[in-house]
Amino acid sequence: MEVTIEYPEYPEVFPFIKVSGTSYEMGKQRGRLLKDLIKNYMHFFLGRCAKVIEHERQREEFLRLQDTFEKYTPDLLEEMKGIADGSGYKYEDILVMNLASFPGVDEAKRERRYRGRSDYPNPFVPDCTAFGATGPATADGQTLVGKNWTAGYTPTRVVETYPYRVIVFKNPSDGIPHVQDSSPAGPFGEDGMNAEGLVQIGSGIFCLDGVKAFRDGKPSGIPINFLNHETLSTCSCVDEALKKLEKIPRGYGGRGMVVADKENIVRVEVSYEKIHVKWPEIAGYPANYVMASANNYSSKEMNQLGLTKEQYYSSYKRYERAMEILTSEAGKITFETMKRISRDHVNGPSKNSICRHGRREDPIVCTHGSMIAQPHHNRVWTLAGIPCQKNWTPFLLE
Numbered sequence: 001m002e003v004t005i006e007y008p009e010y011p012e013v014f015p016f017i018k019v020s021g022t023s024y025e026m027g028k029q030r031g032r033l034l035k036d037l038i039k040n041y042m043h044f045f046l047g048r049c050a051k052v053i054e055h056e057r058q059r060e061e062f063l064r065l066q067d068t069f070e071k072y073t074p075d076l077l078e079e080m081k082g083i084a085d086g087s088g089y090k091y092e093d094i095l096v097m098n099l100a101s102f103p104g105v106d107e108a109k110r111e112r113r114y115r116g117r118s119d120y121p122n123p124f125v126p127d128c129t130a131f132g133a134t135g136p137a138t139a140d141g142q143t144l145v146g147k148n149w150t151a152g153y154t155p156t157r158v159v160e161t162y163p164y165r166v167i168v169f170k171n172p173s174d175g176i177p178h179v180q181d182s183s184p185a186g187p188f189g190e191d192g193m194n195a196e197g198l199v200q201i202g203s204g205i206f207c208l209d210g211v212k213a214f215r216d217g218k219p220s221g222i223p224i225n226f227l228n229h230e231t232l233s234t235c236s237c238v239d240e241a242l243k244k245l246e247k248i249p250r251g252y253g254g255r256g257m258v259v260a261d262k263e264n265i266v267r268v269e270v271s272y273e274k275i276h277v278k279w280p281e282i283a284g285y286p287a288n289y290v291m292a293s294a295n296n297y298s299s300k301e302m303n304q305l306g307l308t309k310e311q312y313y314s315s316y317k318r319y320e321r322a323m324e325i326l327t328s329e330a331g332k333i334t335f336e337t338m339k340r341i342s343r344d345h346v347n348g349p350s351k352n353s354i355c356r357h358g359r360r361e362d363p364i365v366c367t368h369g370s371m372i373a374q375p376h377h378n379r380v381w382t383l384a385g386i387p388c389q390k391n392w393t394p395f396l397l398e
């Protein structure tokens with residue numbers, strides 16, 4: 001039986017804001033513009049993460065991470081200071097919220113919570129599907145990258161941060177204008193596109209080397225979602241983004257990403273220690289230029305660092321289905337194809353389909369939003385809700 005998901009404060013469209021200037025100025029504008037939303041979000045966050053924040057070990061972790069940010073991405077700390085000043089919160093609160101929500105400790109938190117459970121991973125973990133195509137794979141040769149965001153729900157409340165998602169357009173005084181999804185005061189987005197046409201859209205992956213590093217007390221690097229901010233601000237193409245991703249130490253959490261520009265598309269799988277990049281072959285056949293990612297490592301090189309098909313059936317099914325559509329449509333993929341993938345119900349509609357629907361008898365996971373990037377048009381489309389029931393709204397990067 002299908003259940004109706006209640007979305008507290010659920011938006012019709014995701015709030016969209018534009019900020020510009022130095023990192024501090026952009027943060028301050030954002031803090032002011034989203035003041036009420038930040039207040040609600042912080043209330044929600046503190047309730048959800050209070051135990052984590054109180055934990056001594058986690059506090060040390062956050063302090064160490066601040067030093068790492070200073071070294072590799074100091075502008076993000078400046079932006080958090082601005083958000084604090086603009087919204088009236090203390091800088092420390094904004095910092096801890098950013099570091100406690102996603103970052104290095106996230107995968108380790110999950111591991112502790114679910115250790116020993118045969119049904120691991122727990123259903124109440126956000127599980128997304130990303131997919132893209134370019135060049136010979138698309139009808140007009142232009143790049144398209146899309147994604148469904150998914151969150152976990154209990155029957156009575158949303159357990160993830162989704163109703164608070166905002167779309168932020170940043171025009172930095174010393175960087176590349178870019179658009180990213182984000183929570184109101186951070187954590188900064190996982191997905192986005194910049195004005196040079198670089199797109200990074202991906203999905204979280206539980207990685208065993210990150211869990212081991214955390215257990216062994218090895219330091220976290222910059223969590224991958226913050227790293228994505230860094231590449232979107234400073235890199236104009238896939239090559240530059242890969243160089244940056246390889247240079248900066250990463251957090252404990254893994255990720256699979258479709259990274260593209262106006263000519264190239266790759267799939268990047270990262271863990272704490274490793275990166276694997278899948279490039280198209282040097283060949284012109286259309287299906288060579290499609291990529292997808294779900295919540296398992298698909299490459300032979302990385303697969304053993306993540307979960308098996310038995311442990312995470314839905315992820316493997318969503319990946320396989322996205323690739324099935326992309327390869328069968330290769331050569332004629334259009335914006336409409338991307339919408340169709342977001343709305344796909346094969347293997348469902350259930351937690352195993354790309355458009356994911358919660359069911360009472362199953363763990364309740366539900367797609368709660370979608371993004372489609374068109375770098376050749378400087379345009380990003382977002383949809384708040386279940387893709388098969390809603391429509392996408394365009395935002396222009398200008």
Ligand SMILES: [Zn+2]
Pocket residue numbers: 343344345349355356357386387388389
């Ligand atoms: Zn659906």
